[in-house]
Amino acid sequence: MTLLVVGSVAFxxxxxxxxxxxxxxxxxxxxxxxxxxxxxxxxxVGVIGEDFPEDHVGYLQQRGVDTAGLTRVPGRTFHxxxxxxxxxxxxxxxxxxxxxxxxxxxxxxxAFRRPDHLFLANIDPELQALVLEQVTRPKLVALDTMxxxxxxxxxxxxxxxxxxxxxxxxDAEARQLSGEHNVVKAGAAIRKMGPRTVIIKRGEYGALMxxxxxxxxxxxxxxxxxxxxxxxxxxxxxxxxxxxxRWGGFNTQTARQAMVVGGVLASFVVEDFSFDRLRxxxxxxxxxxYADLRQFTDFKDLPTAD
Amino acid sequence: MTLLVVGSVAFxxxxxxxxxxxxxxxxxxxxxxxxxxxxxxxxxVGVIGEDFPEDHVGYLQQRGVDTAGLTRVPGRTFHxxxxxxxxxxxxxxxxxxxxxxxxxxxxxxxAFRRPDHLFLANIDPELQALVLEQVTRPKLVALDTMxxxxxxxxxxxxxxxxxxxxxxxxDAEARQLSGEHNVVKAGAAIRKMGPRTVIIKRGEYGALMxxxxxxxxxxxxxxxxxxxxxxxxxxxxxxxxxxxxRWGGFNTQTARQAMVVGGVLASFVVEDFSFDRLRxxxxxxxxxxYADLRQFTDFKDLPTAD
Numbered sequence: 001m002t003l004l005v006v007g008s009v010a011f012x013x014x015x016x017x018x019x020x021x022x023x024x025x026x027x028x029x030x031x032x033x034x035x036x037x038x039x040x041x042x043x044x045v046g047v048i049g050e051d052f053p054e055d056h057v058g059y060l061q062q063r064g065v066d067t068a069g070l071t072r073v074p075g076r077t078f079h080x081x082x083x084x085x086x087x088x089x090x091x092x093x094x095x096x097x098x099x100x101x102x103x104x105x106x107x108x109x110x111a112f113r114r115p116d117h118l119f120l121a122n123i124d125p126e127l128q129a130l131v132l133e134q135v136t137r138p139k140l141v142a143l144d145t146m147x148x149x150x151x152x153x154x155x156x157x158x159x160x161x162x163x164x165x166x167x168x169x170x171d172a173e174a175r176q177l178s179g180e181h182n183v184v185k186a187g188a189a190i191r192k193m194g195p196r197t198v199i200i201k202r203g204e205y206g207a208l209m210x211x212x213x214x215x216x217x218x219x220x221x222x223x224x225x226x227x228x229x230x231x232x233x234x235x236x237x238x239x240x241x242x243x244x245x246r247w248g249g250f251n252t253q254t255a256r257q258a259m260v261v262g263g264v265l266a267s268f269v270v271e272d273f274s275f276d277r278l279r280x281x282x283x284x285x286x287x288x289x290y291a292d293l294r295q296f297t298d299f300k301d302l303p304t305a306d
Numbered sequence: 307m308t309l310l311v312v313g314s315v316a317f318x319x320x321x322x323x324x325x326x327x328x329x330x331x332x333x334x335x336x337x338x339x340x341x342x343x344x345x346x347x348x349x350x351v352g353v354i355g356e357d358f359p360e361d362h363v364g365y366l367q368q369r370g371v372d373t374a375g376l377t378r379v380p381g382r383t384f385h386x387x388x389x390x391x392x393x394x395x396x397x398x399x400x401x402x403x404x405x406x407x408x409x410x411x412x413x414x415x416x417a418f419r420r421p422d423h424l425f426l427a428n429i430d431p432e433l434q435a436l437v438l439e440q441v442t443r444p445k446l447v448a449l450d451t452m453x454x455x456x457x458x459x460x461x462x463x464x465x466x467x468x469x470x471x472x473x474x475x476x477d478a479e480a481r482q483l484s485g486e487h488n489v490v491k492a493g494a495a496i497r498k499m500g501p502r503t504v505i506i507k508r509g510e511y512g513a514l515m516x517x518x519x520x521x522x523x524x525x526x527x528x529x530x531x532x533x534x535x536x537x538x539x540x541x542x543x544x545x546x547x548x549x550x551x552r553w554g555g556f557n558t559q560t561a562r563q564a565m566v567v568g569g570v571l572a573s574f575v576v577e578d579f580s581f582d583r584l585r586x587x588x589x590x591x592x593x594x595x596y597a598d599l600r601q602f603t604d605f606k607d608l609p610t611a612d
Contacts, residue, residue: 086487181392182529182530182531182532183510183528184528184529184530185530188530202511204489205508205511205512206511206523206525208525208528210528214601214602215528215602216602216603216605217512217525217602217603218605219512219514219523219525222489222490222514222516222521223488223490224488224490224491224494225488226488247608247609253605253606256604256605256606257605257606257608259605260605261608287608290608291607294605294607295520296520296521296522296523297522297523297603297605298562299522299524299559299562299563299565299566299600299603300559300562300563301597301600302553302563302567302593302596303553
């Protein structure tokens, strides 16, 4: 099957308590593609400037990413600068240079217009809608967003959400979008907006999938050294969508397996700056941590007699 | 088997975004006993003043709690006043009146000196040590503590921890005690202090049990209405210790089941002020939410073929 992602390809300059890196590779669609390409064939739509290394485009292609939708235009590539304190759950944005991303209007190559699975990474909801108009209805459409769009382009976001199956957000975004503080109520309110499934990303606490009448929790993989959380959410989404595309359609069981695969991939990406750790992560590595998480969450029924 | 708890019995005055209550029943050993008594026979050691309702002592006895160690002395009962914002994970203490608790020195009745399981609730570590001196070594000793003792009585705490099997703390306490920010590292550092098992309480994110070479996660039961988190940690501990006392000794499997039972009992107690909700919680209610949590955390192995 094929998995289409539309989003940003960027440089990140990141400070964490453990180190500092200038202009390393980043961007939502880039992290997503690095993650999902371990599992399935990815089609990538985004925009880069003249300063973006052709090497990396070639490397994505080696990983099976179709970069026909990655357009290079005059100007500089999107550049995000951020900082993390010891609480790695919260990113502090220091600077956002949109550069060529400011004029990004996705225009899908003909071969990209029939994906099985579609991930609309965190961009302007009007552009997310524009992508949806260009594709034959995929089996599953997932969308990520952020506080900036929830407050600034609320109507456009609500409009595109009507055609979305799965929403990826963090706790704060779920609260802001729904107006409900309690996360279970927030999930129920969001499901009335369109998505039948809401996936809440909770950083070091793992992730939670809320569906009609049920829930699924996956803890974060326990790590002794978390180095840089940048891109963890997109890497998680790449794992979820990649697993669904590889192992079959969305149902209660495959969605849960996909959540765990996403959590495992996120656990690798945070172990180094940018997505460097994903370069050396194999499918066997993923399977190993997946088996660990089975073990870390397993418990038996209570005794029936005393 | 028998389960001994030593700790506070108190009045709480609590404000949450959902309401306000003056001088309701509280205290660590009180919440613990209300929770554990659903599962097993509890022996309670604590101190109360002249203002404490005899009715409640009688009610505890009805629940099978042996109150022979609950001493009534002249003066007023311990009174805690606190407030919660929408972030119910964090209590803001407004006032602590120790009253009769200031002179509390546990002196165990003869019949209390051979418990199978012992829970040293959050009191002065010197008093926790005094209790340990009075008992024949139980099968399992668990201890709770807080920031106040970790900074103010660190040496006494480290001393008593050498004889403790299971430590109950929250994330912040684990960090403070160990000097490690990362929770996995914190757990490893604490295990070198004595406890072979560290249970990290994470409020709405559930709880985490760290042991040598393995971990176990249980999510918090998903609730639409969390009313008052006061006592949730002690109720959780009561469920954990009560389950161990009821269903057998501590091993990997029973400890995990006990963690889930603790989480379920905590999910009931937060649904109303004080421990009012526990008055109407049955063992069947616990079993029902336990089965739900099995369902909310279950996932299958990955497909082996593509």
